[in-house]
Amino acid sequence: MTRVGTYSGNCRLVVSDIDETFVATDKSVPPRNLEALRRLEEAGIPFAFASGRYWPSLRQFTEKLGIKSPQIVDNGAMVIRPGDEAVLGRYPVGRECLEYFYFGLREAGFIPLLSTGLAYHAPEMDQPLFEQLTLHAEAADVMPEKEIVSRFDEYGKLVVFAQDRAHELEVAAEKLLAVVPSGFKFSSVFTEQGIFVVTAENVSKASGVLTLCRELGCTPDDVVSVGDGDNDVEMLELTGRSFVVENGTARAKRAATDIVPSNNDAGFACAVDILLG
Numbered sequence: 451m452t453r454v455g456t457y458s459g460n461c462r463l464v465v466s467d468i469d470e471t472f473v474a475t476d477k478s479v480p481p482r483n484l485e486a487l488r489r490l491e492e493a494g495i496p497f498a499f500a501s502g503r504y505w506p507s508l509r510q511f512t513e514k515l516g517i518k519s520p521q522i523v524d525n526g527a528m529v530i531r532p533g534d535e536a537v538l539g540r541y542p543v544g545r546e547c548l549e550y551f552y553f554g555l556r557e558a559g560f561i562p563l564l565s566t567g568l569a570y571h572a573p574e575m576d577q578p579l580f581e582q583l584t585l586h587a588e589a590a591d592v593m594p595e596k597e598i599v600s601r602f603d604e605y606g607k608l609v610v611f612a613q614d615r616a617h618e619l620e621v622a623a624e625k626l627l628a629v630v631p632s633g634f635k636f637s638s639v640f641t642e643q644g645i646f647v648v649t650a651e652n653v654s655k656a657s658g659v660l661t662l663c664r665e666l667g668c669t670p671d672d673v674v675s676v677g678d679g680d681n682d683v684e685m686l687e688l689t690g691r692s693f694v695v696e697n698g699t700a701r702a703k704r705a706a707t708d709i710v711p712s713n714n715d716a717g718f719a720c721a722v723d724i725l726l727g
Contacts, residue, residue: 455670457690457707461495461725462672465522465659465685466718468501468511469586470642471678471695474714477585482716487515489726498522498662500655500675500685502609502641504565505530507587520665522658525641525681527606527649528567529661539661540567541650545602547636551626551648552602555610558622563590564598565607571598582611606649613644620646641681656684676721678702678713693721 466472473479490497500522501508508523512532520531520538529539548564555562561579563570570590572579583589612619623646627638635651655677663669671690675682678698686692686705694706695717703709708724710717 452687453705453707454688455673455690455692457674458669458671460672461674461691462668463496463498463519463662463666464490464674464676464722464725465498465500465655465662465689466676467655467678467682468499468503468508470697470713471676471682472499472713472718477587480714480716480719482719484515486716486719486722487517489722493726496666500526500658500677500682502645502647502681503586504570504588504607505535505568506589510587520662522655522662524565524567524607525639525647525649526654526656526658527565529658530567537567538665539658540606541653541657542603542606543608543636543648543650546631547634547648548602548605548608549599550631550634551608551636552599554626555608555622555646558618558625560610560612560615560619560622563609563611564601564605565609566604567606571601571605573598578614579611582613606653608648610646611644612646613642616644619644639681641679647681654684655682656688659685659688674721674725676710676718677706691725693717693724 496519498519502525505523552562563572571593572590573595637649670688673689675685675689675692678695683705692706693708693710694702696712710720
């Protein structure tokens with residue numbers, strides 16, 4: 451791992467992952483984290499989530515918490531502004547790559563979800579998938595596969611939720627990644643155990659941070675990030691200062707400048723306390 455960012459000492463933006471970082475494992479928000487958001491607002495520092503969730507799920511947080519800064523959704527595949535919901539960036543995966551992963555994962559017995567950033571589309575729904583979507587405050591429109599395929603050019607993210615078959619998914623993904631056709635360009639990551647994501651090349655939470663920096667007129671060196679997972683690594687390396695919660699992955703811990711208590715112990719609030727003093 452190689453750090454990219456060098457902290458300027460002048461925080462112009464704080465960005466945080468949601469699941470296993472900002473929220474506790476039971477998906478509740480620790481009260482101390484809410485207080486930390488209030489402190490950031492009082493300090494005049496914008497705050498954004500950088501999440502693998504799609505926009506309707508993330509919007510529940512921005513509306514409840516009164517967050518107005520642009521948000522990074524679908525692991526960077528879309529950047530959107532709350533309120534008027536202006537899309538500041540949208541990055542489709544590409545038809546050929548989607549066809550390869552979609553049908554490969556279908557043949558392996560999984561149900562890929564395709565995201566426009568505003569909605570999930572799925573060819574079918576089973577109980578484990580329904581439960582996982584519900585856990586993340588998400589839902590999917592079940593559509594005929596022919597219609598999904600006809601819209602492949604629109605999708606910015608393919609995701610498979612299979613925590614009940616995590617090892618099988620890992621094996622299936624590794625097989626597909628080992629024989630990717632020459633010339634295919636994409637990004638892929640396991641955001642959590644049993645959750646596999648494909649986005650466009652060079653699309654990640656880090657690319658979302660760059661979009662936010664352009665909007666706010668700052669640089670990544672002026673940004674502080676908080677995360678926990680492998681899909682946070684590029685963001686943690688890019689930003690000037692970065693915190694990983696104690697429950698984070700080994701890769702995330704190597705990428706961050708600081709380690710704070712776990713998500714269940716309000717690690718996000720601890721990061722803000724260190725930042726603001």
